[in-house]
Amino acid sequence: MSRLLTRxxxxxxxxxxxxxxxxGVRLYAAPPxxxxxxxxxxxxxxxxxxxxxxxxxxxxxxxxxxxxxxxPDPALExxxxxxxxxxxxxxxxxxxxxxxxxxxQAAFVPFAGTQDLSRSHFETQDSIELGQPVGGTRDYRSGFxxxxxxxxxxxxxxxxxxxxxxxxxxxxxxxxxxxxNISLKSVGKPPFDDRQVRILTTMxxxxxxxxxxxxxxxxxxxxxxxxQALSDEMNASGRGAISIKGFELEAERMARLMRxxxxxxxxxxxxxxTHVNEGAAQGALAANLTGLGGGLAAFTQALGSExxxxxxxxxxxxxxxxxxxxxxxxxHGHGSVYxxxxxxxxxxxxxxxQQRLERTDLFQDRDYPVLNDYRALLGGLFRxxxxxxxxxxxxxxxxxxxRDLNLI
Amino acid sequence: MSRRRSQAIARARLLGTLAALAAALALxxxxxxxxxPLTPLRQADVLWLERVDFGLDGHAVAExxxxxxxxxLAQQLRPAVEEFPALIATQIQALEAAQSExxxxxxxxxxRRKAINAMAEGPDKEQARKALNDAGNQxxxxxxxxxxxxxxxxxxxxxxQMTWFWLNHFSVFQYKGDLRWLLADYEEHAIRPNALGHFRxxxxxxxxxxxxxxxxxxxxxxxxxxxxxxxxxxxELHTLGxxxxxxxxxxxxxARVLTGVGINxxxxxxxxxxxQRLYVRRGAFEFNPARHDFSAKVLLGHRISGNGFTEVxxxxxxxxxxxxxxxxxxxxxxTYFVGDAPPGRLVEAMAETFQATDGDIAATLRTLFLSxxxxxxxxxxFKDPMRYVLSAVRLAYDGRTITNTRPLLDWLNxxxxxxxxxxxxxxxxxxxxxxESPGQMSRRFEIARAIGTGNVHLFDAxxxxxxxxxxxxxxxxxxxxxxxxxxxAANTRAALDQATSPQEWxxxxxxxxxxxxE
Numbered sequence: 045m046s047r048l049l050t051r052x053x054x055x056x057x058x059x060x061x062x063x064x065x066x067x068g069v070r071l072y073a074a075p076p077x078x079x080x081x082x083x084x085x086x087x088x089x090x091x092x093x094x095x096x097x098x099x100x101x102x103x104x105x106x107x108x109x110x111x112x113x114x115x116p117d118p119a120l121e122x123x124x125x126x127x128x129x130x131x132x133x134x135x136x137x138x139x140x141x142x143x144x145x146x147x148x149q150a151a152f153v154p155f156a157g158t159q160d161l162s163r164s165h166f167e168t169q170d171s172i173e174l175g176q177p178v179g180g181t182r183d184y185r186s187g188f189x190x191x192x193x194x195x196x197x198x199x200x201x202x203x204x205x206x207x208x209x210x211x212x213x214x215x216x217x218x219x220x221x222x223x224x225n226i227s228l229k230s231v232g233k234p235p236f237d238d239r240q241v242r243i244l245t246t247m248x249x250x251x252x253x254x255x256x257x258x259x260x261x262x263x264x265x266x267x268x269x270x271x272q273a274l275s276d277e278m279n280a281s282g283r284g285a286i287s288i289k290g291f292e293l294e295a296e297r298m299a300r301l302m303r304x305x306x307x308x309x310x311x312x313x314x315x316x317x318t319h320v321n322e323g324a325a326q327g328a329l330a331a332n333l334t335g336l337g338g339g340l341a342a343f344t345q346a347l348g349s350e351x352x353x354x355x356x357x358x359x360x361x362x363x364x365x366x367x368x369x370x371x372x373x374x375x376h377g378h379g380s381v382y383x384x385x386x387x388x389x390x391x392x393x394x395x396x397x398q399q400r401l402e403r404t405d406l407f408q409d410r411d412y413p414v415l416n417d418y419r420a421l422l423g424g425l426f427r428x429x430x431x432x433x434x435x436x437x438x439x440x441x442x443x444x445x446x447r448d449l450n451l452i
Numbered sequence: 453m454s455r456r457r458s459q460a461i462a463r464a465r466l467l468g469t470l471a472a473l474a475a476a477l478a479l480x481x482x483x484x485x486x487x488x489p490l491t492p493l494r495q496a497d498v499l500w501l502e503r504v505d506f507g508l509d510g511h512a513v514a515e516x517x518x519x520x521x522x523x524x525l526a527q528q529l530r531p532a533v534e535e536f537p538a539l540i541a542t543q544i545q546a547l548e549a550a551q552s553e554x555x556x557x558x559x560x561x562x563x564r565r566k567a568i569n570a571m572a573e574g575p576d577k578e579q580a581r582k583a584l585n586d587a588g589n590q591x592x593x594x595x596x597x598x599x600x601x602x603x604x605x606x607x608x609x610x611x612x613q614m615t616w617f618w619l620n621h622f623s624v625f626q627y628k629g630d631l632r633w634l635l636a637d638y639e640e641h642a643i644r645p646n647a648l649g650h651f652r653x654x655x656x657x658x659x660x661x662x663x664x665x666x667x668x669x670x671x672x673x674x675x676x677x678x679x680x681x682x683x684x685x686x687x688e689l690h691t692l693g694x695x696x697x698x699x700x701x702x703x704x705x706x707a708r709v710l711t712g713v714g715i716n717x718x719x720x721x722x723x724x725x726x727x728q729r730l731y732v733r734r735g736a737f738e739f740n741p742a743r744h745d746f747s748a749k750v751l752l753g754h755r756i757s758g759n760g761f762t763e764v765x766x767x768x769x770x771x772x773x774x775x776x777x778x779x780x781x782x783x784x785x786x787t788y789f790v791g792d793a794p795p796g797r798l799v800e801a802m803a804e805t806f807q808a809t810d811g812d813i814a815a816t817l818r819t820l821f822l823s824x825x826x827x828x829x830x831x832x833x834f835k836d837p838m839r840y841v842l843s844a845v846r847l848a849y850d851g852r853t854i855t856n857t858r859p860l861l862d863w864l865n866x867x868x869x870x871x872x873x874x875x876x877x878x879x880x881x882x883x884x885x886x887x888e889s890p891g892q893m894s895r896r897f898e899i900a901r902a903i904g905t906g907n908v909h910l911f912d913a914x915x916x917x918x919x920x921x922x923x924x925x926x927x928x929x930x931x932x933x934x935x936x937x938x939x940x941a942a943n944t945r946a947a948l949d950q951a952t953s954p955q956e957w958x959x960x961x962x963x964x965x966x967x968x969x970e
Contacts, residue, residue, distance in 0.1 A: 166878045167694045211868035213889035225891040235898045247947040260890030370677020
C-alpha cells in the first residue's frame with residue numbers, strides 16, 4: 045500500500061515539475077538563507093552524565109567512584125568546563141562544543157528523552173525515530189523527519205530537500221516520499237555515464253523501486269561533483285596537506301551538501317554503549333566525544349555564513365545508569381541530555397525542566413527521569429524554525445504539544 | 453496492490469513464453485530420444501529454489517530437477533557430508549582459523565600478550581603489538597573467508613543460509629575484545645552444527661561460547677557486580693523478542709542466574725571443596741561457582757533455586773518453551789524467507805510446529821517451505837546484500853572455483869552487511885526497507901558492474917599473487933537460458949538489447965529487478 049503511495053506521490057511531484065531534471069529526479073538547489081536542520085543520532089545510549097556533569101550533586105561522586113570526572117577547577121588545565129553552578133562540560137568537549145557554548149551557539153537540555161521504558165537500544169531508537177505516541181500501534185513506514193518533510197513540501201516550500209548521510213535509510217526518514225541517502229565516509233567517481241544511467245533507470249520504469257533507482261543514480265552523480273569541487277578547493281587553499289579523518293571529514297562533506305543543496309539532514313554515529321571500561325576524563329567515552337565534538341566544529345566551520353541559518357540537535361536513545369556498574373562502565377538508563385547547536389540560537393544555557401540529582405531523586409532508583417519529552421522539544425523547535433501551524437505540528441508529532449524552550 | 457496486478461500480468465505473459473519453451477524442449481527431446489525428457493522449470497520452481505538456496509547454480513538446479521521439491525528439501529534439511537569442489541576443499545583445509553579451538557587460541561593469545569607486556573617500551577614492543585594485531589585481523593578474515601567459500605560452494609545450501617541467519621540472530625562484532633581470535637570457533641562449533649537442530653541446543657551452544665560471553669560482557673557478570681547486558685539481549689534478541697512478556701525485573705533475575713558464566717583459558721581456579729563439584733569447564737567456557745549468586749531467583753514467574761550451572765540450563769529451557777519464543781523465532785524466519793510482513797497464519801503454523809517438536813528448526817522450516825504462503829505467487833523477496841552478492845557470484849561463476857574472496861567481502865562492506873561487521877547485537881535488519889534505499893541501489897549497481905566486467909581479482913591468489921584466470925564472466929550461460937531468460941520482463945529485455953558489449957550486458961542483467969528479487 046505504502047509502495048503505491050510512494051510511486052504515486054513521486055509521479056505527482058515529478059509531473060508538477062518540481063525542478064525535474066534529466067531522468068526525472070528532483071535536483072535540489074536550496075535558495076540561500078532558509079533554515080537548515082541536522083539531526084545527529086548517537087546510537088548505543090551515550091553516557092550523558094559524564095558529558096554534562098552534574099557537579100553540584102555529591103551523590104554523583106559517590107555513585108561513580110572510578111568514573112566521576114573531577115569538579116571544574118579554574119586552576120586545573122583542561123579539566124571540566126563549568127557551564128553554570130550545577131553543570132559542567134566534559135573535558136573532551138571543551139575545545140569544540142565548549143567554545144560554541146561560550147559564543148551562545150550551544151545549549152543543553154538535560155532530562156530529555158522518550159517515555160519509552162523498554163531500556164532496549166533497538167526498541168527505543170525505533171520509538172524515537174518514528175516519533176509516534178508511545179504505547180500505540182507503530183507504523184514503521186512513517187518516521188518523524190519524513191513527516192516534517194511532508195508538511196514542509198505541502199506547505200509549498202519546494203526547497204526543503206532532505207538527505208540521510210547513512211548507508212541505509214533510517215527509520216526517521218521512512219515515509220511516502222523517497223528520501224535519498226548516501227554515506228559520505230568515502231566517495232568516489234560515479235561509475236555510470238549518462239547513457240547507462242538512462243538505460244538502468246528505464247529498466248525500472250513502472251517498478252516500485254523506480255524512484256529509489258533514479259534518485260540513487262542521480263545523487264551519486266551530484267555528490268561526486270560536489271566532492272570534487274570540495275577537494276579542489278581544499279587543495280587550492282593548501283589544506284590538502286592536512287589529513288582530515290573520520291567523522292571530521294564526513295562532517296565537512298555533510299556541511300558542503302547542506303550548504304548547497306539540502307535542508308533536512310540525518311546522520312548517526314555508533315559506539316556509545318559503554319558497559320565496560322568507559323573511562324572518565326580520558327578513555328573510551330572521552331575519545332568518542334572528542335571525535336564527535338571535532339566533527340561538529342568542522343561542520344559549523346564548513347557551513348560558513350549558512351551556519352547562522354542552521355540548527356543541529358544531538359540525541360541518543362537513552363541515558364545510562366547514574367551509578368557505575370561492576371565493570372567500570374554504565375548500563376542502560378532512561379533520561380538523557382540533548383544538545384542544541386546553531387549559529388543564531390539563544391544558547392549558552394541549560395534549558396528545560398530540571399531537578400536535583402541526589403540519591404532519592406533518581407528515576408526507579410537508577411536513572412535520570414525524563415522531564416523534557418523529545419517530541420515536545422523538537423516540535424517546539426520545528427514550529428519556530430519553519431513557522432508551523434498547530435495542525436502541522438500535530439502531523440509531525442501526533443498527540444504532543446510543542447514546547448517552546450526559547451532556544452531559537 | 454498494483455504491483456501484484458502487474459506481476460500477475462507479467463506472469464500471464466510468461467506462461468506464453470513458457471508454453472513456447474516447453475514445445476521447444478519437447479522437440480529437442482524428440483531429436484535426442486536417449487535423453488530422459490525433463491519438464492521445464494516453472495517460475496514458481498525457480499523462485500522456490502532461489503530462496504531455499506543462496507540463489508541458483510547449475511548443481512542446485514540439476515539436483516532439484518532430479519529429486520523434485522519434497523526430496524530436495526528433505527536432503528537440504530538433513531544434509532549429508534558436504535562434497536566441495538577439490539580446489540575449495542583444499543582452500544578450506546589450508547585455513548588456520550578452521551583448525552584449532554577457542555581455548556587453545558585464547559591461551560596462545562594470552563601468552564603472547566604476556567610476552568609483549570614484559571618487553572621494554574620501544575620500537576620492538578610496538579612491532580610485536582602490531583604483529584599481534586595483524587594476526588587477529590588475519591584470523592578474522594579467514595573466518596569470513598571460510599563462511600563465504602562455504603556459502604558459494606556448499607551443496608548444503610540451506611544449512612549455509614541458516615548459518616548466516618543464526619550468526620545474524622546471535623550476532624557478534626569482530627572488533628570487540630578478543631573476538632577476532634574466536635569467530636571461527638563460534639561459527640564452526642556453535643552455529644553451523646546446530647543450524648538445523650534444536651533451538652535450545654543452539655542457545656546453549658552460543659551461551660558457552662567465549663565470543664558471545666565477551667561480546668555481551670557476561671564474562672564480567674559476577675555476584676555483587678551484576679552486568680545485565682547479556683541477560684537482556686538473551687531474552688530480547690535471542691529468544692522472546694522485546695514484546696515477549698518479560699520485565700526489567702526478569703532481566704535482573706536472569707542476570708543473577710548468569711553470574712559466574714564466563715571464560716577461562718588457563719588453569720582452573722582454587723575453589724572451596726563444596727564448590728569444586730559445581731565447577732564446570734568445557735574448552736574456554738567456565739562456570740565458576742565462586743562468582744555465582746546462589747540466592748533463589750524468580751524468572752518469568754517461576755522459582756529457580758540457587759544450585760549452580762543447572763540454573764542456567766533451567767532458565768534457558770524455561771525461556772525457549774514460552775509460546776512467545778516459538779512465535780518470535782517463527783516470525784523472524786518467515787520474515788527472512790518470505791517477506792517483510794509474513795502472513796500471521798504462516799507464523800502461527802510454524803510456531804505450532806516449533807512447540808510440538810521441542811524447537812526443531814528443521815521441522816519448523818519444513819512447515820515454512822511447504823506452506824501455501826511460501827509457494828503462493830507473491831511479490832518476490834527483495835534480496836539483502838548477502839543474498840544479492842552470493843547469488844550474483846554463483847550465477848556468474850557457476851562451476852568455476854574462485855581463489856580470492858576479498859572482493860566479496862569488499863562488496864558486502866560497501867553495502868553495509870559484512871559478516872561479523874554489525875556493531876550492535878541486534879544483527880542486520882531482515883526487512884527490505886533497510887536495503888532498497890537510493891544509496892543502496894546505486895551501490896548495488898556499481899557492484900553489478902564490478903562483477904559483470906570481471907575486473908575484480910576473484911581468481912588472484914589470496915597472498916596477492918597474480919591472476920590465474922582473467923576476463924569477464926559468461927552470464928548468458930546454460931543456467932541463464934534454463935532458469936532466468938524465460939522469465940525476464942520486457943523492460944529488462946529492452947535494456948539488455950541496448951548493451952554495447954558483453955560486459956555491459958552482464959552489468960545490466962545483474963542490475964535488473966529479476967536479479968534483485970527472489
